[in-house]
Amino acid sequence: MESLDFSVLAEWENIRLLLQALVYTVLYTCAGFILSLFIGLLIAFGQMSKVKAIRFISLAYLSWFRGTPLLVQLFLLYYGLPIIFKVDTVAWISGVIALGMYSGSYTSQVIRGAIQSIDKGQMEAGRSLGFSYAQTMRKIIVPQAVIRMLAPLTNEFISLTKNSSLLSTITVVELFxxxxxxxxxxxxxxEFLFAVAILYYLLNNVIGYLGLMLEKRFHTGDDLR
Structure with a gap:
């Protein structure tokens, strides 16, 4: 059995290519996460809507994207659109969209849960001050809910970082x-699998540390002490 030879990881060209791919992984993940926040916000408010049709669409979205694997969604988006709709697809764009749509279904539940965890008296107080429903949500409810979202959103960001490795299946050149x-x-x-594992480990721990710093900055959980 051939022994491991980690000297290959000391070659500058290999280091450069891995770090470059890591940067692309971060970019794809960040783009997907931003999209997931936008989608998550729409789905969360859709679930809380008083309009039955909007609630149904939101629940249907959740049912599909939480009930099917990300890998299947990637293939349907990248390979399916050209076949069904004759639409040319770009691998990394399809990957980012798939990441955002998949993660958006989970992010929506974080957002909805945080908003609904705010005491109803906050809404009543805002309305008593003459604010409209939208103004009360924007100025009173959402700012408090954002603080409660930090920990679960950090976890979702880490999960999305790991899921970004699936983009390799549609030819996107990211870290994996x-x-x-x-x-x-x-x-x-x-040798290279060990290197990739270590890079993912370091990246996700940096994300976790930044999330923890944000929690401390906004004193998340202080009311439980």
């Missing part, structure tokens, strides 16, 4: 795809 390309060139499978 780049590692596979280098493995094919060098036949150093375990």
């Amino acid at each position: 795809r780049q590692a596979n390309i280098m493995i094919a060139d060098t036949y150093k499978t375990m």
Whole structure:
């Protein structure tokens, strides 16, 4: 059995390619997360809407995107659209959209849960001051809810970072795809897999640390002490 040879990871070109791919992974993840926040906000308010049709559409969205694997959604979006609608697709754009739509279904529940956890008296207080429903939500409810969203949204961001590795299946050159390309060139499978695992580990711990700092900055959970 051939022994491991980690010297391949000390070569500057390999380091450069892995770090470059890591940057792309961060960019794709951030773009997908921003999209998921937008979608999540729409779905969350859709669920809380008094209009039955809007609630139905929101629940249907949740049922589909939480009930099917991200990998299937990626394939349907990237390979399905050209076949069904004759639409040309770009791999990384399809990947970001799929990440955002998938994550948006989970983000919506974080947003909805945080908003509904705010005491109803806050809404009544806002309305008594002459604010409209929208003004009360924007100025009183949502700012308080955002603080409660920090921890679960950090977790969702970390999950999305790990899920971004699935973009490799539709030819997007992110960290995992780049590692596979280098493995094919060098036949150093375990060496590059270890390197990728460590990079994901470091990246996700940085995200977790930043989330923790935000929680401390806004004193999340102080009311429970």
